[in-house]
Amino acid sequence: LRHRILSFAALGRAPPEWVHDRSQVGLPAEMEGAASADQFVPAGLAALGIEADETDLAVMGAVHQLIWPPLLELLALDTEGVEVERRPDMSRAPE
Amino acid sequence: VSHPLDLGLAAQAAAIAAGEVDPGEILDAALARIDERNPALNAIVATFPERSREMLDAAAPGPLRGVPVVIKDEWPLPWRAQRFGAAELTVSTAPGESAPYRALRDAGAVIVGVGNMHELGAGSTGNTSYYGAARNPWDTERCPGGSSSGSAASVAARLVAGAVGADGLGSVRFPAAYCGLTGLKPTFGRSAMEGHHMAPITTMIVSGPLCADAADCRLLGSVLFGEELTEGDPTGLRIGVVRDTVSEDVTPAVAEACEGAIETLRAETGGELREVALPDLEAATLAGILIINAESMSGTRPEQLNRLDPELSPIARGTLKYRMLLPAAATVKAASVRALMRQRLAALFADVDVIAWPTIPAPAPPLEAPLVELPSGTLAADQANVRGAALANLTGIPSISLPVGLSDGLPVALQLQAAWGNDELLLDAAEALERANGRRWVESRPPLAEAEPTEV
Numbered sequence: 001l002r003h004r005i006l007s008f009a010a011l012g013r014a015p016p017e018w019v020h021d022r023s024q025v026g027l028p029a030e031m032e033g034a035a036s037a038d039q040f041v042p043a044g045l046a047a048l049g050i051e052a053d054e055t056d057l058a059v060m061g062a063v064h065q066l067i068w069p070p071l072l073e074l075l076a077l078d079t080e081g082v083e084v085e086r087r088p089d090m091s092r093a094p095e
Numbered sequence: 096v097s098h099p100l101d102l103g104l105a106a107q108a109a110a111i112a113a114g115e116v117d118p119g120e121i122l123d124a125a126l127a128r129i130d131e132r133n134p135a136l137n138a139i140v141a142t143f144p145e146r147s148r149e150m151l152d153a154a155a156p157g158p159l160r161g162v163p164v165v166i167k168d169e170w171p172l173p174w175r176a177q178r179f180g181a182a183e184l185t186v187s188t189a190p191g192e193s194a195p196y197r198a199l200r201d202a203g204a205v206i207v208g209v210g211n212m213h214e215l216g217a218g219s220t221g222n223t224s225y226y227g228a229a230r231n232p233w234d235t236e237r238c239p240g241g242s243s244s245g246s247a248a249s250v251a252a253r254l255v256a257g258a259v260g261a262d263g264l265g266s267v268r269f270p271a272a273y274c275g276l277t278g279l280k281p282t283f284g285r286s287a288m289e290g291h292h293m294a295p296i297t298t299m300i301v302s303g304p305l306c307a308d309a310a311d312c313r314l315l316g317s318v319l320f321g322e323e324l325t326e327g328d329p330t331g332l333r334i335g336v337v338r339d340t341v342s343e344d345v346t347p348a349v350a351e352a353c354e355g356a357i358e359t360l361r362a363e364t365g366g367e368l369r370e371v372a373l374p375d376l377e378a379a380t381l382a383g384i385l386i387i388n389a390e391s392m393s394g395t396r397p398e399q400l401n402r403l404d405p406e407l408s409p410i411a412r413g414t415l416k417y418r419m420l421l422p423a424a425a426t427v428k429a430a431s432v433r434a435l436m437r438q439r440l441a442a443l444f445a446d447v448d449v450i451a452w453p454t455i456p457a458p459a460p461p462l463e464a465p466l467v468e469l470p471s472g473t474l475a476a477d478q479a480n481v482r483g484a485a486l487a488n489l490t491g492i493p494s495i496s497l498p499v500g501l502s503d504g505l506p507v508a509l510q511l512q513a514a515w516g517n518d519e520l521l522l523d524a525a526e527a528l529e530r531a532n533g534r535r536w537v538e539s540r541p542p543l544a545e546a547e548p549t550e551v
């Protein structure tokens with residue numbers, strides 16, 4: 001698993017310096033990485049057979065940090081009673 | 096006498112129709128202006144003078160006969176496949192006749208170039224592209240907005256007077272806002288889409304016009320819609336104002352300009368302001384992201400992601416892989432949120448005609464660091480921008496972005512949203528605002544596009 005995912009390590013060289021520059025992925029410098037990405041992302045990639053190097057993982061960690069907290073909030077949103085449209089016609093108001 | 100390219104889209108068409116301007120000379124002038132101004136902008140990523148001249152020679156006697164336009168790198172042309180601003184798409188593409196191409200051709204328009212775009216359509220800034228970043232004509236060190244970056248920059252720089260963009264999560268409205276243009280995100284399904292690689296599956300993306308003002312958007316929009324967007328009377332406009340992050344977590348200059356414009360619009364139309372509640376906008380934003388993600392990744396096989404083109408940006412490579420990991424349960428929940436927001440909007444539009452809030456929370460950020468300083472802190476521009484844009488795509492309603500001021504020399508924009516099918520009302524309201532402010536902002540242009548006397 002580690003060999004497939006961390007190809008920079010496998011190649012015996014460090015990832016490029018800019019990987020650690022968060023402005024490259026549009027994040028403020030003071031934001032910290034999301035710990036859960038370290039477990040969730042490699043496991044998910046391995047399950048799907050998707051390879052990733054350290055650059056990919058750095059980008060995914062940043063994206064995960066942005067999207068995961070609101071995603072958990074979304075999952076916690078109470079939508080019971082909301083009638084989901086079966087085949088919504090997005091060009092019109094709901095019936 | 097104005098240089099013909101400094102005229103608007105409708106004025107160019109009228110001048111050609113009246114025989115005052117030779118369309119061949121306009122085409123030559125457009126190509127010359129692209130040669131002159133585009134190196135500083137990277138707005139146009141392909142020109143094809145022979146094809147353009149063939150289009151002109153065969154131009155139909157339509158409403159845009161002989162008028163040069165640009166189309167985003169998101170649809171194929173008969174002589175060129177779209178690249179989507181990327182080294183690689185995970186779907187196959189080929190040259191062909193897309194619906195926007197046919198609509199432009201049948202209107203007599205002449206496509207002079209393909210507009211740059213944010214890589215894979217996945218950004219609001221335009222700072223990342225296979226072709227290199229497009230640049231904002233108002234300040235070439237700043238983002239032009241995305242993903243229809245080149246379409247907007249080419250109109251703002253007066254390379255052409257109209258361009259076709261696409262909007263899946265704000266991609267017409269953001270660049271319109273950053274570049275000081277008027278940009279219409281039509282009601283879902285009303286504008287030409289066929290030929291787009293996502294057309295068969297998307298419930299979010301639409302084509303839309305980017306022009307200097309609402310009248311030109313009406314003209315180009317009519318071409319893309321295949322029907323005339325007739326003028327109406329917005330008298331008595333009921334304007335809904337939402338007090339939420341979208342209107343409050345913005346820079347003071349944006350807040351001031353937008354609040355002033357809303358009041359000006361109310362006064363001009365003899366209308367009224369109504370404060371309205373629209374809860375769960377943050378959930379709606381994420382729902383939009385999840386749905387467009389699910390639609391765009393639905394045909395992607397994991398093994399494709401193991402042999403991505405090395406020229407694809409590192410950000411795109413990482414993001415594409417991450418997008419495969421988003422839980423299906425969240426996408427199903429997003430469908431519930433979509434239904435909820437559609438129901439709420441249907442109820443809300445019984446009480447108001449339009450909803451108004453800023454298109455963007457801050458003016459164009461630097462290309463090198465696309466961050467914005469807001470009352471809540473420093474945010475990535477993408478993260479901040481999408482909050483005000485996703486609702487229209489999620490629910491299908493039309494939306495328009497209008498220039499309403501300048502902040503430190505950079506455009507500021509107001510967004511209006513209306514009920515399904517009321518695209519015309521948005522244009523009517525935009526024209527009312529233009530009348531009220533003396534067309535001050537739609538006639539503002541960046542220094543590099545100052546009007547020049549004609550030699551044509």
